[in-house]
Amino acid sequence: MQLSDSHEQYWQKNLNITAVLLATWFVVTFVVAYFGRDLTFTFFGWPFSFWMGAQGSLVVYVVIIVYYAVYMGRLDEEHGVAEDLEDLTFTFFGWPFSFWMGAQGSLVVYVVIIVYYAVYMGRLDEEHGVAEDLED
């Protein structure tokens, strides 16, 4: 089969993002460790290079992988190479999902929205000193 221009672009973009993320990975791992002796200023108690080895690099690794997954997922859609997504008529504990959403799921979400708003605003009141004085 023949690849279209859009397909070629897709692969080129994949290579580009891979190169960028790989470079990030390389710098965080090898360059930082190489200069480890010089990067020993204190960082929340840790010497910086120790912190990078124990935590910083790990966080960057997670971010690299998650970013790649999200980016590629979007790229799949844009270039029409995404897998068929499941439609929303699957069953959910026996209900057709859309029926359940109408009957129960949406109601749960409404409750969550209202409760979340109430809690969030209550905290905001406190933080900005606009809460009412209430005896408890």
Add this chain to the structure above:
Amino acid sequence: MAGLAGETSGGGAFDAKSTAAFKAGLNRIYGFYTGGFIAFVAILAILEQMGMSRGTIGIVFLLATVALYAGIGIMSRTNDAAEYYVAGRRVPAIYNGMATGADWMSAASFIGMAGTLYLQGYGGLAFIMGWTGGYCLVALFLAPFLRKFGQFTIPDFLGARYEGNLPRFIGILIAIICSFVYVVAQIYGVGLITTRLSGLAFEIGIFVGLGGILVCSFLGGMRAVTWTQVAQYIILIIAYLIPVVWLSVKQTSVPVPQLVYGYQLEKVTEKEKALREDPKEKEVIGVFKAQADALGEKLKDVKAALEADRSAATKRVEDLKTANAPADQIAAAEKALAAVPKDEAAAKDTWTKAKAAAEARARPLAGLPAHAQVFAGDPKGDQKAQDTFDTSRRNFLALVFCLMVGTAALPHILMRYYTTPSVREARESVGWSLFFIFLLYFTAPALAVLVKYEIFHVLVGTPFDQLPAWVGSWAKVDPALLSVTDVNKDGILQLQEMRIGGDIIVLATPEIGGLPYVISGLVAAGGLAAALSTADGLLLTIANALSHDLYYKMIDPNATTSRRVAISKALLLVVAVLAAWTAWHVQVSKLADILFLVSAAFSFAAAGFFPALVLGIFWKRATKWGAVLGMLAGFGTTAYYMIMNHPWMRTVFSVDSPVSLWGGILPISAGVFGVPVGFAVIILVSLLTPAPGRDVQELVEHVRYPSLKGDTLNTEAT
């Protein structure tokens, strides 16, 4: 447990409609499971307060967890090929992430790593970075493409991409070598922990654990292994976090050790400086130095020293006998006489070893490097210090490289990404895998620092008669793990007077933190879960390489599905028994260096698989002969470097030539040479051989795109 036990019709990919319901079912099951497990631990804690003995708690933990894993195995039993090899390809990303986490974290991660960090400080971080950063390579280069390819094993991909059974066969060999070495170490770990937990003999311990592994993987293959690994992940992460959080609260009153241990590290560094200058510590060092010097004198004239020793010991026995001394004194003197080396060669050997031991113990801080110091040596010091610094830095980077590339090439990990429902979920699943691994790896360095703080600030300086109970009980279990002797006879413990093995750090943390015994049992059960889950995945990889790749693809392509699965199960049994036998043999003979073998598996996988897999996807021009020779060259270079330079390998292969390290790189990181050689040979040979045909080009295009319109190729195996 309908979600786990439900058999799909037709055995192919799971019906997309009920994916969400399936996932919701899983959430519910594992939610109840986690709650149930916590309740179980709570009940045991109450029973302990009511007087249940430690031995009983250990046995209950052992039996309950192994029975649980076996139960999941029985519920997920299957004879369907897609279920057996890839869990029906319907494991949601997050659960595949948890299963990969358990598959990945072995006894070495759970028990060994915090110990290594304790003993090596910054140097140990090579393992933290190496064993997490490798997942970036998995995500960017392998997981989504292998998922699109969608067969059962890694040799499958090599066979299809490089047109033929020869690349597949080499893939089988490398997969088996790496996985077998690794699984022996896991079963060895299982034996140690069951022994510790239950007091059973080592051999029985191995077989109890083996029973747990087998019931699970034997009945249900990848499907049972996946759902058991999720259960095991939950146990191991709870077991790892509880004692560390407790220790953190005790020391800093903040329950998030990962956030605050930087400040503890500052205090440890302060204390290190103080201990180096402490006169009492120096006194102990003096005692060891004197011992080493005395042995050095003896070694100058072995013959005379041996005669002097023997006559002195003989004379003492005679003196005691003539003086009619008590029988036990005479017996002790006779024992001392018997302990005098038999001949000159023996004397030289014994004294050289003793001198080395005394010298090792005379090093400041009991041989521990300053915890926060980056690399040994000094770049601004004299020539020797500069060389030490360069070699230390080079070895750190090389080890990180080998562990990372090895992570992205170990077949039991890569094969997990065949089990997700789609390419998209395979990508996400790598993220979840690393997230779940990250939870433990983020904590291990904190654990090491907190334990060091406890030992430096609380234990050191304690009078010998007031030492906490755990010191005595661990010293009794195994003096190699912990031993304390009042060398300078001042009645107070100095750091220099204590010898500590890495493996004790995690296992003893609950006791160091003053937690009840039930938490110690929990930690041991977590270690057992870590070892069992990894062993499960590895055994499955080996059995599948033999049954699917060797038997079905190469010997009898007409075999029916049920026959393939049956053969796979039979092989699993054989391999498991063989691995257990080897582990037992290793334990009895103390032949192999387990830790070295495990790390060697990473270098082998890295050099053997990584170049061929990555170029197979990213370079259409890579050819069959390029891959064949490249895999052999990469693997061969690594093996050659290890055999020539590693002490244990040298004795196995009876190498006599002098050790010659390339650029001072230790044999553990041999992959740092093998990987570039592998890449270079594949590229060179590929350019010299004719380009692969149209069908290979189409296969490569097929795996590069999650879905391609007009693509008639379907590689998904059912």
